[in-house]
Amino acid sequence: MTNAHTPVGMRSKSAVLALAFVTGSVALLAGCAGVKAPPKEYTQERLDDQIQVPSGHVVALETTAVGILNYECKANPAMNGAIGWVLASPQADLMDRTGKNVGKYSGPPATWTHIDGSSVVGTQVAVAPRPGATNLSYQLSKGTPGAAPGAMQNITYIQRIKTKGGQDLSKACTQNDVGDKLTLPYQADYIFWKAA
Numbered sequence: 001m002t003n004a005h006t007p008v009g010m011r012s013k014s015a016v017l018a019l020a021f022v023t024g025s026v027a028l029l030a031g032c033a034g035v036k037a038p039p040k041e042y043t044q045e046r047l048d049d050q051i052q053v054p055s056g057h058v059v060a061l062e063t064t065a066v067g068i069l070n071y072e073c074k075a076n077p078a079m080n081g082a083i084g085w086v087l088a089s090p091q092a093d094l095m096d097r098t099g100k101n102v103g104k105y106s107g108p109p110a111t112w113t114h115i116d117g118s119s120v121v122g123t124q125v126a127v128a129p130r131p132g133a134t135n136l137s138y139q140l141s142k143g144t145p146g147a148a149p150g151a152m153q154n155i156t157y158i159q160r161i162k163t164k165g166g167q168d169l170s171k172a173c174t175q176n177d178v179g180d181k182l183t184l185p186y187q188a189d190y191i192f193w194k195a196a
Contacts, residue, residue: 044159048128051140053157053193061151061192065105067092069136069166071182073173085169085182094190102151105190110141112158112190118150120192122158136163136186143192157193164188 044052071085078086087108094103094112103114113119122141130137139160145153166186173180 047138047159047161050126051128051138051159051161053140053159056196057156057193058196059191060155060194061102062097063094063102063190063192064162064187065092065094065190066187067105067185069184069186071169071184073177073180073182075178083173083175083178085171085173088181092186092188112152112155112192114151116150117148118152119146119148120144120152120155120158121146125157130163134165134168136160136166136188138163152192154194155192156195159191159193160188161191162187162189 067090069090070088072088073083074086075081076084076086090105090107090110092105093101094105096102101115103112105112110122110124111119112122120143122143124139125142126140128138141158141160143152143155143158145155164187166184166188168184169182171180171182
């Protein structure tokens with residue numbers, strides 16, 4: 001505070017410091033107003049029991065995959081050799097919750113590769129139906145990480161949820177159609193888990 005007995009030079013310095021403090025505080029508050037809270041961690045409360053990750057695991061990475069699924073009309077071993085559409089290969093980009101591209105999904109076998117070079121291969125453990133005949137089922141896979149260090153190194157489980165598309169297999173696939181190809185767009189969230 002200044003008064004009549006404070007030298008003029010001191011009054012100017014005090015005023016400048018007070019103005020700088022107020023200006024800095026306003027700028028700081030304005031900057032904070034634009035900061036978004038981090039996304040809430042994924043929970044599995046509303047998922048079918050068979051695709052829930054066992055206790056003792058925590059979410060390591062949440063992603064959304066956008067890409068295509070390539071099918072081929074052929075004898076399907078999973079259906080005792082009956083002719084049907086068989087998934088030949090998935091191709092998708094993985095984005096984190098901020099929209100940043102963090103990896104790729106490919107196969108077979110089902111492989112998620114992070115941009116840091118680490119990867120994990122998934123083996124299906126269970127599926128759960130997804131509303132809508134043209135949407136992929138929800139899925140739980142057991143993870144087998146590759147040797148390279150990084151984000152995928154300690155992944156134990158991968159959940160596929162919030163699927164859109166990828167399974168409109170209404171196109172004919174009979175003995176006469178063997179060898180035909182079908183490509184379908186799809187989207188899904190892949191949630192990667194690791195031991196707590």
